[in-house]
Amino acid sequence: xxxxxxxxxFNEEARIGQVLTELSDLPYNVVIVDDASTDQTxxxxxxxxxxxxxxxxxxxxxxxxxxxxxxxxxxxAEVIVHFDADGQFLVSEIKDIIGPIINNDYDVVxxxxxxxxxxxxxxxxxxxxxxxARLVNWLFFRIKFTDPQSGFRAMSRRAAQxxxxxxxxxxxxxxxxxxxxxxxLKAKEVPMTxxxxxxxxxxxxxxxxxxxxxxxxxxx
Amino acid sequence: MWLQILVTLFVVIILFKLFKQRQADKLSLSSFFxxxxxxxxxxxVFWQPNTASYLANFLGIGRGADLIIYLSVIVIFYLxxxxxxxxxxxxxxxxxxxxxxxxxxxxxx
Numbered sequence: 001x002x003x004x005x006x007x008x009x010f011n012e013e014a015r016i017g018q019v020l021t022e023l024s025d026l027p028y029n030v031v032i033v034d035d036a037s038t039d040q041t042x043x044x045x046x047x048x049x050x051x052x053x054x055x056x057x058x059x060x061x062x063x064x065x066x067x068x069x070x071x072x073x074x075x076x077a078e079v080i081v082h083f084d085a086d087g088q089f090l091v092s093e094i095k096d097i098i099g100p101i102i103n104n105d106y107d108v109v110x111x112x113x114x115x116x117x118x119x120x121x122x123x124x125x126x127x128x129x130x131x132x133a134r135l136v137n138w139l140f141f142r143i144k145f146t147d148p149q150s151g152f153r154a155m156s157r158r159a160a161q162x163x164x165x166x167x168x169x170x171x172x173x174x175x176x177x178x179x180x181x182x183x184x185l186k187a188k189e190v191p192m193t194x195x196x197x198x199x200x201x202x203x204x205x206x207x208x209x210x211x212x213x214x215x216x217x218x219x220x
Numbered sequence: 221m222w223l224q225i226l227v228t229l230f231v232v233i234i235l236f237k238l239f240k241q242r243q244a245d246k247l248s249l250s251s252f253f254x255x256x257x258x259x260x261x262x263x264x265v266f267w268q269p270n271t272a273s274y275l276a277n278f279l280g281i282g283r284g285a286d287l288i289i290y291l292s293v294i295v296i297f298y299l300x301x302x303x304x305x306x307x308x309x310x311x312x313x314x315x316x317x318x319x320x321x322x323x324x325x326x327x328x329x
Contacts, residue, residue: 033322046329052321059315067319071326168315215308 006068062172111192
């Protein structure tokens with residue numbers, strides 16, 4: 001199985017080495033998408049046996065993931081994993097997230113911070129931000145999944161060919177969820193661990209996601 | 221009187237620029253006419269304010285000035301929407317170009 005791990009990175013010079021060191025022992029093709037970082041992210045990544053794609057202009061996370069997807073598909077990827085550069089996710093859990101695709105014929109698997117495993121999530125996020133995010137997903141797409149903004153996911157080749165990420169910003173999480181449902185792909189959630197270095201999306205970022213989604217609905 | 225002369229001067233400058241843009245083929249014929257007519261209306265309304273009042277009464281709006289405000293708001297919102305859609309399209313195109321460039325210049329280590 002050709003497994004590609006896509007890691008979008010924006011100014012992750014300091015952290016990316018850690019993730020890449022952990023990944024270097026595993027049989028995955030690692031693709032870094034450097035989103036026009038102003039630091040030495042590309043150079044830091046180039047010290048490892050990885051593929052580096054560099055955006056000349058910052059296009060944000062959703063755009064980076066789609067760039068990674070497109071490249072991986074062109075290289076014959078059979079499974080694509082979306083991962084994070086700053087060590088939020090555990091490398092050891094990649095095998096759990098690709099398992100259902102390889103063994104059980106699933107199309108898309110999402111890591112969920114709300115199933116079983118313990119993630120030390122900030123209180124505000126757990127009890128305030130995420131309930132709202134879930135409500136937004138439900139209002140827009142009629143989706144009920146436990147983790148609305150999970151950035152850790154895996155998809156089969158077939159799914160990656162069908163799901164074209166058009167939301168360049170952070171709204172890609174909701175977009176991918178919605179496309180999984182509208183395309184009737186076989187999806188499931190698996191438990192995952194998240195290590196919080198910082199809050200991640202702040203409330204302003206959350207508002208921007210809602211705005212992006214609203215506008216995309218308006219225009220279409 | 222002074223205001224009318226000032227506005228006329230202003231409109232003449234704009235019309236001049238409009239003609240130049242049209243000559244240089246930077247403006248489609250339809251948008252040229254739309255702008256041309258819009259600025260002509262501005263001229264007429266400033267020299268003959270009664271025309272606006274007359275039109276307003278005809279449409280069931282009290283004052284000519286109100287009619288102008290309503291119309292302006294509609295036009296501004298329409299233009300805003302158009303700009304917004306256009307920006308979105310440009311954004312998508314930039315992403316596409318950046319993506320193709322990144323994939324073309326891939327670095328394998």
